[in-house]
Amino acid sequence: MTDTLEIKITKTNKSRLEETDFSHLPFGKIFSDHMFIADYEDGEWKNFQIVPYGDIPLSPAISVLHYGQAFFEGLKAYKHENGKISIFRPYKNAERFNKSAIRLCAPELPEDIFVQSIAALVDLDKDWIPSAPDHSLYIRPYMFSTDPYLGVQPSKTYKYIILTCPVGAYFSKPLKVKIETTWSRSSEGGFGFAKAAGNYAGSLLPAQEAMKEGFDQLIWTDAREHAYIEELGAANVMFMIDGVLVTPSTRDTILKGVTRDSILTLARSRGVPVEERRVSIAEVIESLKNGKLTEAFGVGTAATITPIASIGFEGELHHLPDTSKAEFSNRALKALNEIRYGLVPDEFNWNYLVG
Numbered sequence: 001m002t003d004t005l006e007i008k009i010t011k012t013n014k015s016r017l018e019e020t021d022f023s024h025l026p027f028g029k030i031f032s033d034h035m036f037i038a039d040y041e042d043g044e045w046k047n048f049q050i051v052p053y054g055d056i057p058l059s060p061a062i063s064v065l066h067y068g069q070a071f072f073e074g075l076k077a078y079k080h081e082n083g084k085i086s087i088f089r090p091y092k093n094a095e096r097f098n099k100s101a102i103r104l105c106a107p108e109l110p111e112d113i114f115v116q117s118i119a120a121l122v123d124l125d126k127d128w129i130p131s132a133p134d135h136s137l138y139i140r141p142y143m144f145s146t147d148p149y150l151g152v153q154p155s156k157t158y159k160y161i162i163l164t165c166p167v168g169a170y171f172s173k174p175l176k177v178k179i180e181t182t183w184s185r186s187s188e189g190g191f192g193f194a195k196a197a198g199n200y201a202g203s204l205l206p207a208q209e210a211m212k213e214g215f216d217q218l219i220w221t222d223a224r225e226h227a228y229i230e231e232l233g234a235a236n237v238m239f240m241i242d243g244v245l246v247t248p249s250t251r252d253t254i255l256k257g258v259t260r261d262s263i264l265t266l267a268r269s270r271g272v273p274v275e276e277r278r279v280s281i282a283e284v285i286e287s288l289k290n291g292k293l294t295e296a297f298g299v300g301t302a303a304t305i306t307p308i309a310s311i312g313f314e315g316e317l318h319h320l321p322d323t324s325k326a327e328f329s330n331r332a333l334k335a336l337n338e339i340r341y342g343l344v345p346d347e348f349n350w351n352y353l354v355g
């Protein structure tokens with residue numbers, strides 16, 4: 001770790017903690033008292049500050065609003081029974097933040113600054129971390145370009161901001177999903193591997209169309225052939241086929257999830273056979289039909305594991321076995337939660353302790 005980050009802290013004189021209803025925490029709508037802000041100017045990161053959460057003045061000409069140089073991260077802090085606070089694998093997010101930065105021609109942020117800025121904000125607003133089971137503090141770091149200039153070129157100035165939101169138990173109702181073979185989320189040579197704002201803008205219309213057809217989510221397939229499975233909405237996707245945990249191998253069209261990596265690591269350590277490889281639609285449909293596909297689920301920070309109840313493809317709906325009996329995914333969810341809430345030894349060193 002480098003020297004401790006020098007942060008100018010301005011505390012709020014009116015906390016909103018008292019008036020916040022912690023028994024009702026819709027995802028991403030309630031923000032803690034403070035936020036972190038830094039500026040990139042003259043080739044360096046500066047003005048590290050924690051200030052009360054609130055509006056910020058910006059020029060209407062800033063380039064992000066026109067050309068979309070923007071990207072983000074998503075991770076969580078947990079409160080343990082003994083009061084300790086941990087952030088789950090923040091250096092993985094720091095690394096990915098910089099991969100996004102490089103692809104979007106934005107400046108990298110030193111990993112220690114990323115992690116220390118998050119830790120400082122979480123520590124200051126630690127009373128905002130809910131302690132109820134399955135609750136946590138969602139952390140949203142993001143960067144965007146701020147040059148007030150309409151020319152298409154990489155901006156010379158940026159802001160890096162962190163917001164945090166107390167979030168409740170994510171109720172992951174088993175999903176009815178559709179294998180998408182018309183629209184694409186990303187393509188080879190594009191930036192699907194980056195958590196770039198534009199990827200999500202482009203996915204709204206396809207998702208809305210699928211919802212009109214009665215589906216909850218899309219399974220994205222490769223843009224070239226629409227023959228191979230890539231992701232589930234904004235989560236990675238996994239299948240249990242004939243006792244083997246199968247997931248698409250990552251490539252430039254697929255976002256490399258921290259949850260994906262954590263579940264694969266857990267599976268391997270428990271002796272579950274794992275295959276990271278191309279997964280064709282044909283294989284998935286075939287193994288749904290012959291009963292070899294016993295579990296399918298999305299994996300990501302927000303919901304951890306989202307079970308899939310049925311998969312639509314070419315007008316036909318294929319049902320999976322009862323997800324409440326899904327042995328692997330239920331076991332994996334429990335194992336991951338036990339680590340994150342400090343209920344078992346942190347055997348992979350995933351918890352970054354704060355304070």
Ligand SMILES: *Cc1c(COP(=O)(O)O)cnc(C)c1O
Nearest residue numbers: 234235236255257258259300301
């Ligand atoms: C964030 C995200 C994921 C999941 O990544 P985690 O690090 O596990 O949260 C997967 N796919 C997409 C497209 C994402 O944006």
